[in-house]
Amino acid sequence: MSDAITEEDLLERIRNGDQAACALCIELYGTQVYRLALRLMKNEADAEDVMQETFLNAYKSIDKFEGRSGLSTWLYRIAYNAAMMRLRRPSPYTLSIDETLQQDSPLTVPKQLFDWCCLPEKDFETSEVREFLEESIQELPEKLRVAFILRELEGLSTQESADALGISADAVKKRLHRGRLWLRERLSDYFVEQQIPG
Amino acid sequence: MGHDECRHLLDELSPYLDGEVSETVCAEIEQHLSDCENCRVxxxxxxxxxxxxxxxxxxxxxxxxxxxxxxKLDLTEFFLPQAS
Incomplete structure (x- = not known):
């Protein structure tokens, strides 16, 4: 929150129809909402739609916001719901691979135990590694992905992430852990492949 | 990663890395890591x-x-281009 205005003041001004306050809200939270939408929708056009829908819905229903969570947590929740509505629209031609995963099943036993963490630092600093990591995050199974993004990339606390998703703090911790293990496995496969002479 | 102890460690790994386990559990994990190459990796x-x-x-x-x-939000008059 900006030093110049408290969240309570901002909410009060938005409720009173103050457009400058709505614009300030975009400046404070727009990028975070967009990043979440982008990582959930996996393309810029849908992410933009989700973000627009999020702020439209937020301003329309601002009187219903009771302040039990922070404003940013509430916006994340609206964005998550908007994204899920779109992602779950039935399509006869596509089957989400996420649906085929047992997301609440016991932890996957790691398959790849190549010790890649001691590779030269330059091997980690390439744009290819960064792109692979970003793509891998976007490919995380859906339930793991959103908890992972909120907790690890957007910096919400475990409880704030739980509030945004409407799940328990324990469930957030489990999903975060599974997400980390899943990414570790992906990176391990990647670095093993990099070691094979081409 | 077939041993019970290794599987138990797997469950505790994130809390361990985040510094959320007790000193006792931390010591147990570190003891295990000193003996188990797979878990160390x-x-x-x-x-x-x-x-x-x-x-x-x-x-x-x-x-x-x-x-x-x-x-979209009819806020165009408040839009300020960001310095690149």
């Missing part, structure tokens, strides 16, 4: 994974997307 690579994604650049909202959001 697992911990080191998981720690590196966390480091890599926490330090990667975050996507930004493109300026045109931001501008269209202002337009």
């Amino acid at each position: 697992m911990v080191d690579t998981l720690r590196k994974t966390v480091y890599l994604y926490r330090n990667m650049p975050q996507p930004e909202m493109p300026e045109q997307v931001r501008e269209r959001l202002y337009k």
Whole structure:
């Protein structure tokens, strides 16, 4: 929150129809909402739609916001719901691979135990590694992905992430852990492949 | 990673890396790591994974997307282009 205005003041001004306050809200939270939408929708056009829908819905229903969570947590929740509505629209031609995963099943036993963490630092600093990591995050199974993004990339606390998703703090911790293990496995496969002479 | 102790460690890895386990559990894990090469690799690579994604650049909202959001919300008069 900006030093110049408290969240309570901002909410009060938005409720009173103050457009400058709505614009300030975009400046404070727009990028975070967009990043979440982008990582959930996996393309810029849908992410933009989700973000627009999020702020439209937020301003329309601002009187219903009771302040039990922070404003940013509430916006994340609206964005998550908007994204899920779109992602779950039935399509006869596509089957989400996420649906085929047992997301609440016991932890996957790691398959790849190549010790890649001691590779030269330059091997980690390439744009290819960064792109692979970003793509891998976007490919995380859906339930793991959103908890992972909120907790690890957007910096919400475990409880704030739980509030945004409407799940328990324990469930957030489990999903975060599974997400980390899943990414570790992906990176391990990647670095093993990099070691094979081409 | 077939032993019960290794499986137990797997469950505790994130709390361990986040410094959320008790001193007793931490000591047990470190004792196990000193004897188990597979788990040591697992911990080191998981720690590196966390480091890599926490330090990667975050996507930004493109300026045109931001501008269209202002337009959609009838807030165009408040739109200020960001310095590049």
